[in-house]
Amino acid sequence: MKTPIQFHLNGEAVATFVESGANLLDTLRETVGDLSVKGGCWQGTCGTCTVLIDGVPRLSCVTLAEACAGKSVETTAGLRRGADLHPLQQAFMDRFAAQCGYCTPGMLMAAKALLDRNPNPTRAEVIDALCGNICRCTGYEPIIQAVMDVAGSDNRRRA
Amino acid sequence: MLEFRKDIFADERDDSLVEIGQPTARQDILGHVTGTSPYYDDHRFANLLHLKILRSPHAHARIRSIDDSVAARAPGVKRIIRAADVPVNLNTLLSLIQFGKDDEPSLASDVVRYKGEPILGIVATSERAALEALALVRVSYDQLPAVLDVEEAIKAGAPSVNATYPKNTFEYYGKYDHQKLRFGDVEAGFRQADIVIEDRYQMSPIEHAPTETNGSITVPDTNGRYIVYTSTQALFFSLDTAAKINAVQSNQLHFIGGTVGGGFGGKVDTLTEPLCILAARLTGAPVRYRLSRHEEMQFGSPRGAERIYVKDGLAKDGRIVARSVRAYFDSGAYTRLSSYAVVKCVAHIPGPYTIPNVHADVYCVFTNRTPATAMRGFGVTALDFALECQMDKGAVAVGMDPLEFRMLNMYRDGDMKAHRREAKNCALIECAQVAAEKANWPLRDEFRRMSSRQGGSHERAGVADRSRTPQLASAAKPAPSTPPSPVPQRVAYERPTPAAPTRTAPPSPPPRSAPPSPAASPAGSTHGAPRFSSVFGTRRR
Numbered sequence: 001m002k003t004p005i006q007f008h009l010n011g012e013a014v015a016t017f018v019e020s021g022a023n024l025l026d027t028l029r030e031t032v033g034d035l036s037v038k039g040g041c042w043q044g045t046c047g048t049c050t051v052l053i054d055g056v057p058r059l060s061c062v063t064l065a066e067a068c069a070g071k072s073v074e075t076t077a078g079l080r081r082g083a084d085l086h087p088l089q090q091a092f093m094d095r096f097a098a099q100c101g102y103c104t105p106g107m108l109m110a111a112k113a114l115l116d117r118n119p120n121p122t123r124a125e126v127i128d129a130l131c132g133n134i135c136r137c138t139g140y141e142p143i144i145q146a147v148m149d150v151a152g153s154d155n156r157r158r159a
Numbered sequence: 160m161l162e163f164r165k166d167i168f169a170d171e172r173d174d175s176l177v178e179i180g181q182p183t184a185r186q187d188i189l190g191h192v193t194g195t196s197p198y199y200d201d202h203r204f205a206n207l208l209h210l211k212i213l214r215s216p217h218a219h220a221r222i223r224s225i226d227d228s229v230a231a232r233a234p235g236v237k238r239i240i241r242a243a244d245v246p247v248n249l250n251t252l253l254s255l256i257q258f259g260k261d262d263e264p265s266l267a268s269d270v271v272r273y274k275g276e277p278i279l280g281i282v283a284t285s286e287r288a289a290l291e292a293l294a295l296v297r298v299s300y301d302q303l304p305a306v307l308d309v310e311e312a313i314k315a316g317a318p319s320v321n322a323t324y325p326k327n328t329f330e331y332y333g334k335y336d337h338q339k340l341r342f343g344d345v346e347a348g349f350r351q352a353d354i355v356i357e358d359r360y361q362m363s364p365i366e367h368a369p370t371e372t373n374g375s376i377t378v379p380d381t382n383g384r385y386i387v388y389t390s391t392q393a394l395f396f397s398l399d400t401a402a403k404i405n406a407v408q409s410n411q412l413h414f415i416g417g418t419v420g421g422g423f424g425g426k427v428d429t430l431t432e433p434l435c436i437l438a439a440r441l442t443g444a445p446v447r448y449r450l451s452r453h454e455e456m457q458f459g460s461p462r463g464a465e466r467i468y469v470k471d472g473l474a475k476d477g478r479i480v481a482r483s484v485r486a487y488f489d490s491g492a493y494t495r496l497s498s499y500a501v502v503k504c505v506a507h508i509p510g511p512y513t514i515p516n517v518h519a520d521v522y523c524v525f526t527n528r529t530p531a532t533a534m535r536g537f538g539v540t541a542l543d544f545a546l547e548c549q550m551d552k553g554a555v556a557v558g559m560d561p562l563e564f565r566m567l568n569m570y571r572d573g574d575m576k577a578h579r580r581e582a583k584n585c586a587l588i589e590c591a592q593v594a595a596e597k598a599n600w601p602l603r604d605e606f607r608r609m610s611s612r613q614g615g616s617h618e619r620a621g622v623a624d625r626s627r628t629p630q631l632a633s634a635a636k637p638a639p640s641t642p643p644s645p646v647p648q649r650v651a652y653e654r655p656t657p658a659a660p661t662r663t664a665p666p667s668p669p670p671r672s673a674p675p676s677p678a679a680s681p682a683g684s685t686h687g688a689p690r691f692s693s694v695f696g697t698r699r700r
């Protein structure tokens with residue numbers, strides 16, 4: 001049995017049908033076609049599939065698609081504004097904060113949720129925000145530094 | 160920050176390394192941060208089918224019967240793939256370079272040899288339909304005794320794991336059951352030694368756990384060709400392996416990959432492509448075979464377990480006069496790449512040290528465990544762990560600083576290695592000096608002045624210069640308890656006065672910065688030599 005659902009994906013209205021019980025990860029990748037979201041465990045343990053739902057980081061593999069009806073979903077595909085990269089994307093490039101890149105979309109979304117909520121985080125807060133995201137290439141330090149760079153530039157702007 | 164000591168190699172190459180030390184963007188990083196890098200699973204095909212695999216629940220069992228009649232009628236099932244469907248159902252990865260015999264089926268037909276071994280595949284319209292159909296397959300097994308320990312596996316009467324190698328050891332050059340290294344006379348070396356340190360080291364298997372699991376998608380192309388999107392780390396290696404197993408020409412396969420979501424060695428085994436291609440050939444439709452996280456962790460090949468025994472003979476002045484290594488690689492049920500790991504291991508013995516008497520026997524052993532594979536320095540990593548633990552224990556035993564003890568024994572230009580190759584372009588002593596300086600680790604003057612360029616010679620390894628014939632350093636010193644006098648080229652090491660030895664208390668680890676204090680008196684006869692039961696733990700024989 002398929003159910004119609006509507007939600008916003010990166011600011012655009014999306015309407016689609018989902019199987020009852022379908023998860024958001026499969027719905028985004030297979031039905032809507034947003035391949036920027038990656039799956040690593042499909043069981044809520046690795047953080048690779050992190051997206052923002054109404055600004056809050058969520059594991060899309062264990063989120064029912066139907067539960068997202070009427071909500072706003074953000075993914076890495078929506079970070080960029082035209083030719084301009086999001087400051088986090090630029091910082092990840094500058095800091096060499098991606099090796100294989102598979103964890104990167106999830107890391108970016110977890111970091112964005114933090115900075116949207118708290119533009120001036122401490123290092124401990126950055127680590128806490130990323131602690132649910134596994135990077136098996138173990139590039140945690142450059143990832144933390146990239147997020148701190150953006151936090152820092154925000155501070156300078158505000159200062 | 161990076162800092163270069165180019166002076167070490169100043170006369171060996173011109174200074175044109177303009178890229179080194181400069182930040183360089185990865186060529187693929189824009190794709191990574193925008194979520195557009197094309198991993199194998201980021202390709203979409205209409206009417207994609209899904210392959211799922213039935214796996215053995217037993218470590219060792221004979222398959223009596225398989226009943227898939229109910230599963231075949233389950234909703235969404237398009238095709239069942241059985242062992243008899245696999246064109247060439249026996250392979251070994253390194254057969255591509257004529258190394259080893261075919262020993263591993265893609266789907267087990269009569270015997271399963273490890274828990275998780277593939278038995279049967281189901282291709283269905285969704286992963287879920289395939290999994291539900293798998294649950295309807297009935298297999299009856301006769302369980303067989305399993306062997307899960309390398310040393311048990313090579314005992315007489317142990318259950319035979321792999322029919323191709325019934326004695327549970329890989330066969331080198333068609334006749335040897337292990338790899339050997341012989342240099343000097345290790346028994347004479349031990350007789351000559353003042354101190355003997357012997358211990359056993361064990362490394363457990365390690366799973367690579369890449370964030371992207373192993374997988375592939377095969378799409379039928381025109382003209383009988385198949386396009387394969389894959390997570391493999393070794394595109395052409397996997398292509399040739401898949402062509403062999405499917406009995407097709409390699410130009411019938413078009414492999415697309417190179418964007419790998421983490422590999423670390425765990426994506427060279429061609430785990431998914433051969434059956435994925437077969438499924439596409441048998442159904443005429445695009446097929447995906449993706450390992451679940453559970454399959455990746457439980458059945459994806461890990462770094463193999465290794466058990467290593469090391470025995471070192473030391474002279475009181477800090478020289479290592481003999482080193483003997485006996486090691487067992489747990490290959491699991493099939494060879495894959497472990498035979499090669501053993502070769503690498505033997506090539507690395509005795510570590511970066513000049514030792515006149517070296518003896519090694521290293522075995523590639525089959526057990527009823529998950530087949531092992533490559534992982535970051537496999538063959539060398541666990542050995543280095545064992546050897547460097549030995550070096551720490553040796554330093555304590557001779558009462559030297561652990562770094563100075565290593566430096567005294569490190570390769571120098573002109574030394575003869577145990578593999579009978581002359582050491583060239585050595586810079587390990589210089590690296591140790593820089594590391595010590597950076598870490599504020601106090602080195603005494605003679606060690607600060609030590610150089611890889613000075614003092615090296617074949618004689619340091621007990622070999623007459625320019626001769627390939629090892630000449631025993633020990634031959635000239637028949638009295639076993641007499642400490643040998645250092646060879647003239649050596650930087651003399653003056654040991655600090657030993658503290659009063661205690662008979663029972665184990666020595667404490669050497670202080671980080673204080674000058675070295677001896678742990679136990681090495682001056683007694685070999686009967687009183689300290690023996691170590693664990694790192695820095697000592698007892699008297």
Ligand code: FES
Nearest residue numbers: 040042046047061
């Ligand atoms: S794929 Fe969702 S947490 Fe791993």
Ligand code: FES
Nearest residue numbers: 099100135136137
């Ligand atoms: S960059 Fe590979 S897992 Fe993080």
